[in-house]
Amino acid sequence: MSSRDTLETDTRVVDAPDxxxxxxxxxxATESPRGQVLDDPDRRREESAEARQRAEGNWDERPFKVxxxxxxxxxxxxxxxxxxxxxxxxxxxxxxxxSRPWLAxxxxxxPEARRIIAAMDAAGGHxxxxxxxxxxxxxxxxxxxxxxxxxxxxxxxxxxxxxxxRPSDKRHRCADIATRITxxxxxxxxxxxxxxxxxxxxxxxxxxxxxxxPETVSVPIEDLLGPDGYKCxxxxxxxxxxxxxxxxxxxxxxxxxxxxKGAKPDTGEPQAAPVPTFEGGLMTFLFTGNxxxxxxxxxxxxxxPPGDRRRES
Amino acid sequence: MPAxxxxxxxxxxxxxxxxxxxxxLHPEIDDVDSLKRFAESEDNQKxxxxxxxxxxALRDPSKLPPGELFASVxxxxxxxxxxxxxxWHELYxxxxx
Numbered sequence: 001m002s003s004r005d006t007l008e009t010d011t012r013v014v015d016a017p018d019x020x021x022x023x024x025x026x027x028x029a030t031e032s033p034r035g036q037v038l039d040d041p042d043r044r045r046e047e048s049a050e051a052r053q054r055a056e057g058n059w060d061e062r063p064f065k066v067x068x069x070x071x072x073x074x075x076x077x078x079x080x081x082x083x084x085x086x087x088x089x090x091x092x093x094x095x096x097x098x099s100r101p102w103l104a105x106x107x108x109x110x111p112e113a114r115r116i117i118a119a120m121d122a123a124g125g126h127x128x129x130x131x132x133x134x135x136x137x138x139x140x141x142x143x144x145x146x147x148x149x150x151x152x153x154x155x156x157x158x159x160x161x162x163x164x165x166r167p168s169d170k171r172h173r174c175a176d177i178a179t180r181i182t183x184x185x186x187x188x189x190x191x192x193x194x195x196x197x198x199x200x201x202x203x204x205x206x207x208x209x210x211x212x213x214p215e216t217v218s219v220p221i222e223d224l225l226g227p228d229g230y231k232c233x234x235x236x237x238x239x240x241x242x243x244x245x246x247x248x249x250x251x252x253x254x255x256x257x258x259x260x261k262g263a264k265p266d267t268g269e270p271q272a273a274p275v276p277t278f279e280g281g282l283m284t285f286l287f288t289g290n291x292x293x294x295x296x297x298x299x300x301x302x303x304x305p306p307g308d309r310r311r312e313s
Numbered sequence: 314m315p316a317x318x319x320x321x322x323x324x325x326x327x328x329x330x331x332x333x334x335x336x337x338l339h340p341e342i343d344d345v346d347s348l349k350r351f352a353e354s355e356d357n358q359k360x361x362x363x364x365x366x367x368x369x370a371l372r373d374p375s376k377l378p379p380g381e382l383f384a385s386v387x388x389x390x391x392x393x394x395x396x397x398x399x400x401w402h403e404l405y406x407x408x409x410x
Contacts, residue, residue: 130341166343173340173341173343173387173389174340175340175341175387176387209354209357210350211350211351211353211354211357211360212351212354212357212359212360213336213337213347213351214336215317215319215332215333215335215336216317216332216335216336216339216385218316218317246383249387250391253389282316284316284339284341286336286339286341286342287336288342288344288347289347299342300341300342302341304316
């Protein structure tokens, strides 16, 4: 049993040391990690996106202060999820890790959060696939600029904006913003607390109909993650074009259409910037019906920054 | 303040249209097939109100609360008029609005 498998203490540590490590000259003779980053375009883009998010967003990379007992007490059936023990969740993750790589993010999670995320995965929701720590900052940036779906595992299809979860190679949709919760324990905490929120209970407990479903619900991030919880949320939003968010959105979609048809867009790649802050923001929840179980379930959840997003015209 | 138009204005014009469209067509779910099943459920009072409000909005899109439909649905049709026409055709085919 690892130290993360006990309830007594949260033993995670930040991977990065506080001070730069002294590198012996013999190591310099090969290649430094920094050099590897600079030589690898993909890693360079990842580093760049993370650096921008740190500088321009509210991201606090320190681990979320999780209440593991609270997560351990959570009854998965309250969210319509399959019952799963901590051991069964660990087994599920190992068995599906290769085909469902987003499960790797549970390596950073407490066992109690891993149980919840594994159950969400088994149930077929996609919140943890598109709005959690498996999605890197660069992946989120590309989601909003190029409508590249982080859930699409085929790089060629991803670059054509083909959705990774919907059938028939449908075009992936993305709003003018793409967001995530960066810490798996925070993600599981937000989910479990939301399930007990009165607005959410009203939706989840609605009498089932195969031709209806609950309306979209939003809950303040602060209610779910506490006053500093917003710092676990990051996102990217399209940069206005000619001073207009709507023009940026329309031009982004036109750019994606051209590229998806195999042509070269005659304008540059759409641009995005980190969401400055999620303080005062909301968590949005969408529902779907489970006809077999005759109940409603959360199909996805995503953080939204504060502010008015109505279209100007 | 509640995020959504139908929460801020539960009795406001087009509250059902905007709420239903969001539930099914929000970019994070985008489930037009389920919306079609909803629209076909004529025994459902909400579905009848939805159709009535969609028809009214098509007749005079200027009556829609400004920006609210786009804020929730983020349609890709460029304008609320184009989106509503597209939506009507998807759900009700050639039936006259």
